[in-house]
Amino acid sequence: MRREKPQGPSGPVLPGPRGWHGPAAGHSVYLQPAAEWRATSVQACGLWPFSVGAGAPLIGAPLGKHLLTGATVCGDPISWFQRAGLLTAPTAFVMGLQGFGKSSCIRRMALSLAGFGVLPLVLGDLKPDYVDLIAALDGQVITLGRGRGYLNVLDITLAKAAARRLGEGEHAKLGRELLADAVGRRHTMVSALISIQRGHPPNDREDSMLAAALRVLDERHDATPVLSDLLETIESAPERVRASAFDRGSLERYRELVEPLQVTLQALLGEGRVGEMFSRQSTVGLDLDRPAVFDVSSIPEDETELVGAALSACWGVGFGAVNVTHALAEAGLAPMRHYLIILDELWRALIAGRGMVDRTNSLTRLNRQWGVGVVMCSHTIKDLLSLPDEHERMKALGLIERSGMLICGALPPEEMPRLALAKDLSLAEQRQLISWQDPPAWSAAASNDAPPGRGNFMIKIGGRPAIPFRVTLTKAEQGLHDTNKLWHEQSRRGELGPTRHVAVDAPEG
Numbered sequence: 001m002r003r004e005k006p007q008g009p010s011g012p013v014l015p016g017p018r019g020w021h022g023p024a025a026g027h028s029v030y031l032q033p034a035a036e037w038r039a040t041s042v043q044a045c046g047l048w049p050f051s052v053g054a055g056a057p058l059i060g061a062p063l064g065k066h067l068l069t070g071a072t073v074c075g076d077p078i079s080w081f082q083r084a085g086l087l088t089a090p091t092a093f094v095m096g097l098q099g100f101g102k103s104s105c106i107r108r109m110a111l112s113l114a115g116f117g118v119l120p121l122v123l124g125d126l127k128p129d130y131v132d133l134i135a136a137l138d139g140q141v142i143t144l145g146r147g148r149g150y151l152n153v154l155d156i157t158l159a160k161a162a163a164r165r166l167g168e169g170e171h172a173k174l175g176r177e178l179l180a181d182a183v184g185r186r187h188t189m190v191s192a193l194i195s196i197q198r199g200h201p202p203n204d205r206e207d208s209m210l211a212a213a214l215r216v217l218d219e220r221h222d223a224t225p226v227l228s229d230l231l232e233t234i235e236s237a238p239e240r241v242r243a244s245a246f247d248r249g250s251l252e253r254y255r256e257l258v259e260p261l262q263v264t265l266q267a268l269l270g271e272g273r274v275g276e277m278f279s280r281q282s283t284v285g286l287d288l289d290r291p292a293v294f295d296v297s298s299i300p301e302d303e304t305e306l307v308g309a310a311l312s313a314c315w316g317v318g319f320g321a322v323n324v325t326h327a328l329a330e331a332g333l334a335p336m337r338h339y340l341i342i343l344d345e346l347w348r349a350l351i352a353g354r355g356m357v358d359r360t361n362s363l364t365r366l367n368r369q370w371g372v373g374v375v376m377c378s379h380t381i382k383d384l385l386s387l388p389d390e391h392e393r394m395k396a397l398g399l400i401e402r403s404g405m406l407i408c409g410a411l412p413p414e415e416m417p418r419l420a421l422a423k424d425l426s427l428a429e430q431r432q433l434i435s436w437q438d439p440p441a442w443s444a445a446a447s448n449d450a451p452p453g454r455g456n457f458m459i460k461i462g463g464r465p466a467i468p469f470r471v472t473l474t475k476a477e478q479g480l481h482d483t484n485k486l487w488h489e490q491s492r493r494g495e496l497g498p499t500r501h502v503a504v505d506a507p508e509g
């Protein structure tokens with residue numbers, strides 16, 4: 001049937017975007033999305049202007065496939081900072097619900113970057129999630145834990161040796177800065193351990209007594225001191241420590257003032273909650289010429305304080321060592337190495353005691369960010385907002401805010417307003433994150449299925465639209481990636497018992 005074009009007062013009326021309305025007029029009720037292809041400019045140049053730029057740069061670690069276009073999504077904090085110029089700092093924050101593949105996504109990033117010559121450095125592995133990967137990359141696995149391995153937080157021999165190598169000549173300033181930084185970091189680590197042991201940070205007087213005692217220790221000890229040497233130094237009441245305690249010339253007053261500090265340090269040496277892991281010389285030194293992981297998986301999950309202490313000690317030691325390597329490289333005395341520093345389960349250290357957010361900030365400070373990417377990982381913002389003090393909560397949120405790259409996995413709806421405090425996500429992006437948290441199908445046959453949203457993430461940088469992608473693990477990765485290894489082995493051996501189907505009769509009547 002042919003219809004006349006409707007006429008308006010000034011000529012024919014044009015059809016709307018879906019065609020003419022009305023019966024048999026060809027109105028389209030369904031709008032088909034345009035098909036998208038990706039091609040090189042050589043192949044697609046003739047089609048211009050119909051070809052458009054890809055949604056994400058193909059720079060960095062290949063992470064997975066774009067959920068909408070199927071195109072490869074690449075990205076990591078180092079490449080996006082250094083090569084793409086998309087970030088103002090090489091930092092990424094990964095968040096998402098438990099078991100939805102955050103650590104696997106970070107491992108993918110680390111593995112790909114290792115191929116580009118960047119050394120992964122995992123500063124505290126609680127599961128262990130990264131030990132297999134680092135071992136496969138021929139890296140160093142440092143085991144820590146009660147009776148397994150010790151970490152001496154007072155050890156600054158690396159920085160001292162480097163300062164000596166930098167000498168008195170043109171690099172003297174660099175050497176002085178390096179040493180001052182190591183001394184400050186060591187002080188922060190001791191005060192972090194004290195904060196965790198007590199549940200609150202040391203007061204101002206104790207802080208300056210600690211700083212003075214550490215200086216005296218450096219003057220008195222040629223060998224590397226341990227925590228018991230620090231305790232002895234404080235007990236011996238040296239003049240410098242007494243001055244910082246403001247004992248007004250009374251030894252009795254000094255003893256009174258110093259007692260709480262002595263009690264805490266004594267607890268750190270063995271009998272306290274934090275335990276003796278930090279009381280002896282380090283079992284193994286960190287070798288920064290290859291990938292490395294601190295394996296702290298032997299620490300029971302419910303020992304919150306010890307977990308927090310172990311993580312912050314690993315961060316202090318790791319970041320300190322990276323600073324040393326970079327100072328030597330800057331002076332041309334060592335090759336310039338690039339690192340990807342991984343801080344998984346960040347919240348566990350932040351909640352370990354009051355004041356830990358500040359200490360985390362200063363322990364994870366780098367003098368030069370060139371070539372060092374940092375990936376932080378936490379579950380939800382709720383974990384960060386569970387900190388007791390308002391200013392600590394705000395600072396913890398600041399960690400996300402300042403991370404140029406936010407990688408979000410499945411999240412529950414109640415997280416959205418909290419997330420909005422740190423990053424601006426559109427409603428569509430929020431809906432997508434919520435949809436990924438659904439559990440797998442409800443049938444017994446599908447009980448081994450993964451939740452459909454596992455491995456789905458979106459990268460958000462600034463106000464740009466998020467890039468949703470799916471990480472698909474390769475066969476080789478799957479062997480290194482199974483964090484539910486024990487469960488799978490049990491069910492393979494049949495120890496969990498066969499799944500039985502029980503018919504439930506409907507009650508009669």
Ligand SMILES: Nc1ncnc2c1ncn2[C@@H]1O[C@H](COP(=O)(O)OP(=O)(O)OP(=O)(O)O)[C@@H](O)[C@H]1O
Nearest residue numbers: 098099100101102103104455471472481482483484
């Ligand atoms: N993209 C994926 N495809 C298939 N399986 C995956 C994928 N990502 C993760 N897994 C599997 O899911 C399980 C949990 O993954 P992973 O440990 O990475 O999660 P997570 O978010 O870090 O968990 P947690 O919050 O407990 O640290 C592992 O057994 C892993 O092998």
Ligand SMILES: [Mg+2]
Nearest residue numbers: 102103129344
């Ligand atoms: Mg994990």
